[in-house]
Amino acid sequence: MDNVGMTVRLRGGIPRAVFFGVASLVFAASAAATFVRCASMQAMGGTPMPGGWTMSTLWTPMCGRTWFDAAVSFAGMWNVMMVAMMLPAVTPALWRYFEALGDARAARAGGMTVMAGVGYFFVWLVVGVLVFAAGAQLTALAVEAPALAHTAPAVAGVVVVMAGVLQFSAWKARWLACCGNLPSCGHARLDVQAALRHGLRLGRHCLYCCGNLMAALLAAGVMDRPAMALVAAAIAAERWMPGGTRVARGIGAAAIAAGVAMVVRAVAA
Template identity: 55%
Template sequence: MEHVRATGGREMPGRPIDMPVSQRAFLGVSALLFAVSAAVTIVSAASMSAMGEMPMPGGWTMSTAWMRMCGQTWPGLAASFLGMWIVMMVAMMLPSLVPMLWRYRVAVGGTGETRLGGLTVLVGVGYFLVWTAFGMAVFPLGVALAALEMALPALARAVPLAAGVIVLMAGALQFTEWKARHLACCREAPGRCLMLPGLPADAATAWRHGLRLGAHCSYCCAGPTMVLLVVGAMDLRVMAVVTAAITVERLAPRGERAARVIGAGIAGGGVLLIARAVGLG
């Protein structure tokens, strides 16, 4: 602050105020967590790819993520899937979550609260708990659908067309008011959507904020998540594209417009998948 006083209370151009140590630590830990989760995701995807995929009627292949390997139990498969899912979600969602956590820290720090580290961790854990619950719901549905597709060749042959229709629907979802409402809640600073003004900055409030943020985020990401699950849950290229799309619509200056542009791209991909499926049929 010496340079401020020396210039009559004005900041010197090109002389930014130093970032507090706690904020630098927050960014450093976030970067490290992203790097580790991304590396583990890449290794897991490579391992799944090395195991191969099962050719299915209709000219497509099924991921081994939904199938038990020799000597593997169902609880073991579920635990393996959930572990991969959590790490993948951390890698995919952290780029757009960090700015929201930063805004939370600024809002709470403005009240004089000094336990920013612990409260931030609670928000993050609550956020990813919602995504963990989502993965727990996805796994049995995926396993059941895989079993039906292996038992019913006619159903398996319809998968490419169904995948195209689902991707088309995911693109259309990007244009809805429902999407816009949840995207607005994800983009704004803590306020009416996420944390009511006047509530104490304590552990319970941080936990609720993380859960609400996770719920809004999972609703907002419904379209891209559908694409991820249908096109390739462990395909690194699909994960990278979906991560970029989610990050852009959260952080771009015109988020709603970005979401619609992304929706148009997704819908176009759905049309191409449908055309390809009809041509193969």
């Protein structure tokens, strides 16, 4: 009987402690790398634009580098940032997947969970590539049309308001519920393709659920560390705190207030 109890503790306690310990280390490393990257970008400064905002060097190639180099650099920075922002929100779902692998050896189950994580963050990598393409085009338009650049701060505020309004929608409530009850975990298999598919599905659900908050971050400034931390905390809170829908609406109200303040400040400038 004692041996059985020890086996249960080894399977339940140690793997859980190791799992969340590794996740914490990965989060800490990605957060530190993101902080250093943001600090270096801020030290480089940017281009002052009409309307009182500064265009980041993120969206244009550095001297002597190509657009491909700029895209690769942005994608790398973006994915490290996504690990720091999204890992607290997705770790419980990955733990459920790890548990669903059943009595498989912890090393094999861990490997499949890593593959699910790869699939999840691949979704965000694709999003990052699209974000860079859109950001580069908008930057070019702002440089060519000063009148358009002048409206950018107000437009950013409107985007934040719209992101807040979406927090009250049935769409948001439905996808938030989906994130908490993602199907097919109970049939997890020790198969790389199945693990990747599960990660891709996790990423797609997550994108649908919190895409509006990510849009608000992009509008506020993708390298703005306080905004980044607030959005990451909001995504994790609405997903895992009791009464997630009420939490989401509270976040929405705060976003609307912040967006209105951004518009008022832009109009008054």
